[in-house]
Amino acid sequence: MSQRTYFQLWADVQVELRRLLDEELPAEPLRPEKDRVVFFQRLATFYVRYIQTLRQLEEAYDLMVHPQKRRLVRQILDSVMGRVLELKNEMVEKEFSEYHYMDDVLHDLKLTPAELEIPIPRYFLRERSKEVQERKAMVADLLKMVEMNESPEPQAVKHMSPEEAVRLVQLAERARQGCLRAKLNVECRNMNRMYRTKDSGAADMELAATCIQKVWRSFVSRRRTKAERQEEMFFLGMIMDPKHQLPSPAETTAQANEACTRVKQEEHEEAYQKSIEVVTNQLRDMEGHDMSKTMKEQIRQWFIECRNATGVFPDYPDEEDGGSALIFAQKNPQQLMEELAEKEVAANNKPKGKEEKKEKGKKDEAKDDKEEEAAGLKMMPSAFLSDLEEGHKTFVDFWQTRDESENFIQRHEVELIKEEKRKVVEEEIQKQVDEQMRQELAEWKLSVDKDKGGKAKANAKKKKASKSGKKKKKEKDLTADRTLESLCQELVEQGLLKQADRVRLQDYLGDYSYLGTTLRQNDIEPMPSLSDVRQVLSLYAVLPLGSQSVHEKAPLVKAMLLVGPSGVGKKMLVHAVCQETGSTMFDLSPLNTAGKYPGKSGLAMMLHLVFKVARLLQPSVIWVEDAEKMFYKKVPKEEKELDPKRLKKDLLKSLKLIKGEDRVLLIGTTKDPLSADIKSLCKMYSKIILIPRPDYGSRYILWKRLIQKQGGEVTEALDLSSLAKITDGYTPGHMVQAIQSVLTKRRILMQTSRPLTAVEFVPPLAKIDPVFQEEEEALKNWYAKTPLGKKRIKAATGKEEEEAGKGKNTKKKKKKK
Incomplete structure (x- = not known):
């Protein structure tokens, strides 16, 4: 598609975004909603519409070429992602469930369940591809070095005499000949039996010919019927025509155009960055002197006005307050002096002890009164709606009506760069002017207000002392003298830093839950589908880790726990999150950390190393396998030596130090949460995601895709529906085991003559214990606590x-x- 098409797509998105903003921020505030169902319906509708907007914005941003447009689209895209996370958080708080079912909303908006899938922006990896590849290469090199150092010495080859070697060859050859002789004997015996059973009479030639004709005609008719059936299925669109399975010329052309677009994006971005440097230097050289001159004149005029109004020269505003930016605001000298005086008074006369408690009590009472007056459900304040409004305003003011007929190549706009960088240059010059004018003001005070010079110095000392007293203690850096490479090498040697498997989130297969709303209307809590699990992981893990601005402003999720029976794909989801976001993976599982860094000091050093490297190489994922072992009610005898509970307290302390700017996520996985203390477990993990065994729809998709992935062919002879029906209770891991045991190399080669059938998968499945209903009910009862x-x-x-x-x-x- 052309660049005009993507711009039109962006314009259409802005129209829908304007409607959403008008509905969320109406001129008159909405009344609180007393009906929880109606309120959730409103939230769900906003949520689905924002997901649609997110998908269209991601497509426009991915293939736009204009660098300045892409920056604005990126800003709006991140804000929409953040708003989706806010709505999800609000739905969880209002419905008290991590999973939501919106069949009725999809029906009202005339959408398919596939459009509810959370789109993962492609820029997460594309714009960091070099960085991600360098990290992967570094970890791979370190792993090779560790393997080289730890590889055992090759065993010395035992010397063998020629006689012994000949004897060994003779034994092998005699064994081979014996096997062949036995096989020939069996075949001869079978042939003799066949000839004995034959009728000694002469075969009737006519009966033989008739028999051959019947067989041949039935074969020909079956082949013809099969071909006609396939033609009918192709015509109805029920089966893909083999000639369409290969990429068509139009698809190859589209892929080539997309590759050209990527190259243009890089070229235009490089030209844009060079133009920024050139324009910034020109502004400094051409307008810098005039800017500083006008600023100094305005500041001197302010000095004189304050002197005339108050009789005393004013105190120069601090850098923390904005410096001379306060002076250039449209205020009188008296107003500025009053503001500065109020700030000093407020800083010196802070309420302490009982006064603070009284003020808090008054505030709480006022809040309670307001809550009583407005009884009902209201939408929580958003941190992203203001950014969305600002982005929409920029689009309307500048890009919507802009004539770009002469800018067919979609190069950057120089005038826009000048407007943006002029503000930056002004801020730089303002800081220089502030330093000069502070000195000049001090000289004026010394020459004119000599009597008050001592007091001014005393006040300045007091301010400095108060500022120094406000400094907070920083966290001690136990490895300040070490480089990042040495820290990574140590973590790799200890097995704490690992390489994530190449798995994508879309490989976690599962179907949509179509009966969720119906079951909830009948007061039955449905079990979520694997598609719902994939969606929740995208929201809580992938989107915040992929975008820094979203992680800082969206509801912060520091730790999440994946709970489910063995084989449902918990480990796969952890690796998929790392791959989708290009995250560094750390392993703090109790069994992996056993015996490493002994003692309290060693434990503190281990956690310090992990969290320091995780912040430096963010986004990062810290994985804790078998998380229940860390919170055992009673440690089993066989695990007492491993001390699985040693990380329990210190890991929680380290987790509390993670802030909004740190893209670090702790993910725990457990298949036996019943053996853990639920209170301490919930303190560590704020989000608990229950992963069920797959339902019928998910099992049908899993069987089909997994068989095809292993090299099998799905034909009419393979009854997938019956196979999905009889495997109720089996997890995706069990299905993979059964498929691998059936689809050997020899069986794959025999598919043309003997297609796969469902019966072949029954024997290997019979050897595996499924997830019984009792186990699933136990997990549901645990989750209810x-x-x-x-x-x-x-x-x-x-x-x-x-x-x-x-x-x-x-x-x-x-x-x-």
């Missing part, structure tokens, strides 16, 4: 409203007292 599960039960039984009512009554009584 988590904080979110308890809230869900209270909301379902109506206890939450009773508790809220009791809380309000007690508050009223306290107020009356």
Whole structure:
């Protein structure tokens, strides 16, 4: 498609975005909604519409060439991603569930379930491809070095005499000949039996010919019928025509055009960066002197006005307050002096102790009163709606009506660069002017206000002392003298830094849950599908790790726990998150850390190393396999020597130090959460994701895709529906085991003469124990004891409203007292 098409797509997205902003930020504030179902319906509708907007914006950004347009689209794209995460967080808090079912919303908007899939922006990896490849190469080299150092010495070849060698060859040859002789004997015996059973009478030639004709005609008719059936299926579009399975000329042309577009993006970006440097230098040389001159004149005029108004020269604003930027604001000298005086008074007279508590109590009472007045559900304030409005305003003001008929190649706009960089140059010059004018003001004060010079110095000392007293203690760096490469090498040698497997999130197969809304309407809590799990991982892990701005402003998720039976794909999801975001992977599993860095000091050093390197190589994922071992109620005897609970306290402390700017995520996986203390486990992991065994739709897709991936052919002889039906309770891991045992190299070669059938997969499946209903019910009951599960039960039984009512009554009584 042409660049005009992508610009039109962007314009259409902005129209939809304007509608969403008008609905979310109306002129008159909406009344609180008392009906929880209606409120959730509104949230779900916004959520689905924002996902549609996100998908279109991602497509426009991926193939746009104009560098300045791409920057604005990227800003809007990140804001839309953040808004989707905010709506997801709000839906979780209102519905008390990590999984949501929006069949009715999709039906109202006339969308398919596939359009509810969270699109993962391609720029996560494409714009960091060099960096990601360098990290992978570094880790791979370190792993090779470790393997070389740890590889055992080759065993010495035992010397053998010629006699012994000849004897060994003779034994092998005699064994081979014996096997062949036995095989020939069996074949001869079978042939003799066949001849004995034959009728000694002469064969009737006519009966033989008739028999041959019947067989041949039936074969020909079957072949003709099969060909006609295939033609009909091709015509109806039920089967893909083999000639269409190969890429068509149009597809190859589109791929070539896309590659050319990528090259143009890089060329235009390089030209844009060079132009920024040239324009910035020109502004400094051409306009820098005039800017500093006008600033100095305005500041001197302000000095004189303040002197005339108050009789004293003013104090120069600090850099923290903005410096001379406060002076250039449209305010009188008296107003500026009053503001500065108020700030000093507020800093010196802070309420302490009981006064603080009284003020907090008053604020809490005011909040309670407001909540009582506006009883109902309201949407939470957003950190991204202002950015969306700003981006939309920039689009409308500059790009919507801009004539680009002469800019067919989509090069950058020099005037735009000048406008942006003029502000940057002004800020640079402002800092230089501030330093000069502070000195000049001090000289004026010394020459005119000699009597007050000592006081000014004393005030300056007090300010410096107060500033120095506000400094917070920084975290100690135990490895300040070491390089990043040495730290990575040590972590690789200890097995804590690992290479993630090449798995994508789209490889985690699963179908949409079509009956979720219906079951919930009948007060039945449905088990989520594997498609829902994939969607939740995209929201909580992939999108925040992929974008820095989204991670800083969106609801922060520091740790999440994946709970499910063995074989549902927990480990695969962890590796997929690392691959989708280009994250560095660390392994802090109890079994992996056993015996490493002994003692308290060693434990502190290990966690310091991991979290320091994770911040330096962010985005990073810290994986804890068998997370329940860290929170055992009672440690088994065979694991006491491993000390699996040694990381329990220190890991939680290190986790609390992660801030919004640190793209570090802790992911734990467990198949036996019942053996862990649920309170301490929930303290560590704020998000708990329950992964079920696959439903019928997911099993059907899994069987089809996994067989094809292993080299098998899905034909009419293979009844996938029956195979999916009888494998209820089997996980994707069990299916992979069965497929690998059946589809050997020899069986793959025999498919043309003997197609695959469902019966072949039954024997290997019979040797595997499935996930029984009791185990799944035990996991559901355990999840009901988590904080979110308890809230869900209270909301379902109506206890939450009773508790809220009791809380309000007690508050009223306290107020009356």
